[in-house]
Amino acid sequence: QVQLVQSGAEVKKPGSSVKVSCKASGGTFSSYAISWVRQAPGQGLEWMGGIIPIFGTANYAQKFQGRVTITADESTSTAYMELSSLRSEDTAVYYCARDALAARPDWFDPWGQGTLVTVSS
Amino acid sequence: DIQMTQSPSSLSASVGDRVTITCRASQGISNYLAWYQQKPGKVPKLLIYAASTLQSGVPSRFSGSGSGTDFTLTISSLQPEDVATYYCQKYNSAPFTFGGGTKVEIK
Numbered sequence: 001q002v003q004l005v006q007s008g009a010e011v012k013k014p015g016s017s018v019k020v021s022c023k024a025s026g027g028t029f030s031s032y033a034i035s036w037v038r039q040a041p042g043q044g045l046e047w048m049g050g051i052i053p054i055f056g057t058a059n060y061a062q063k064f065q066g067r068v069t070i071t072a073d074e075s076t077s078t079a080y081m082e083l084s085s086l087r088s089e090d091t092a093v094y095y096c097a098r099d100a101l102a103a104r105p106d107w108f109d110p111w112g113q114g115t116l117v118t119v120s121s
Numbered sequence: 122d123i124q125m126t127q128s129p130s131s132l133s134a135s136v137g138d139r140v141t142i143t144c145r146a147s148q149g150i151s152n153y154l155a156w157y158q159q160k161p162g163k164v165p166k167l168l169i170y171a172a173s174t175l176q177s178g179v180p181s182r183f184s185g186s187g188s189g190t191d192f193t194l195t196i197s198s199l200q201p202e203d204v205a206t207y208y209c210q211k212y213n214s215a216p217f218t219f220g221g222g223t224k225v226e227i228k
Contacts, residue, residue: 100170
């Protein structure tokens with residue numbers, strides 16, 4: 001049973017960057033895409049981008065292009081999401097989620113527990 | 122990019138009622154559609170994938186249908202534990218867009 005465990009809550013200043021980690025355990029890591037989804041307070045789910053670790057190339061939602069970087073470390077089964085030039089509107093819970101099946105786009109299952117990022121001066 | 126539109130954005134129904142939520146894609150996505158349930162303060166939970174396949178462990182009162190551009194999630198008999206926000210998501214290709222969500226409450 002695959003589990004995704006994310007890093008802890010962060011408080012950041014506007015203009016800074018944040019890097020959130022997502023460590024997979026209990027299953028194969030490299031062949032399954034990991035996506036990052038965020039949810040601002042009281043708002044819906046927003047896909048930010050994803051990566052298939054074995055290929056190493058990420059794709060991003062247009063809204064976040066140039067500001068988000070998604071990477072993966074196969075040696076530690078950990079994916080990372082770094083968001084730069086933070087503003088107050090980036091205050092949200094950030095989730096990682098894994099594709100259910102390998103090597104093709106799929107529904108997301110499982111999900112990480114979420115990481116709250118608060119951007120405040 | 123393909124847009125996903127859910128309706129209604131919220132609904133209130135009585136215990137035992139049949140509840141239907143719709144999701145419309147701006148272009149055809151075959152059956153590459155998933156439904157998630159998110160209870161307040163919790164992680165989204167997969168309910169249905171491939172438009173109509175019930176995830177293991179999900180109660181049979183939940184069902185999904187549709188293909189192409191129009192999809193529905195039905196709760197055949199609403200229970201108090203079904204209070205949540207429900208999201209559809211396309212996954213045929215990136216971006217893997219979610220619908221805006223439907224908040225379900227008990228009347």
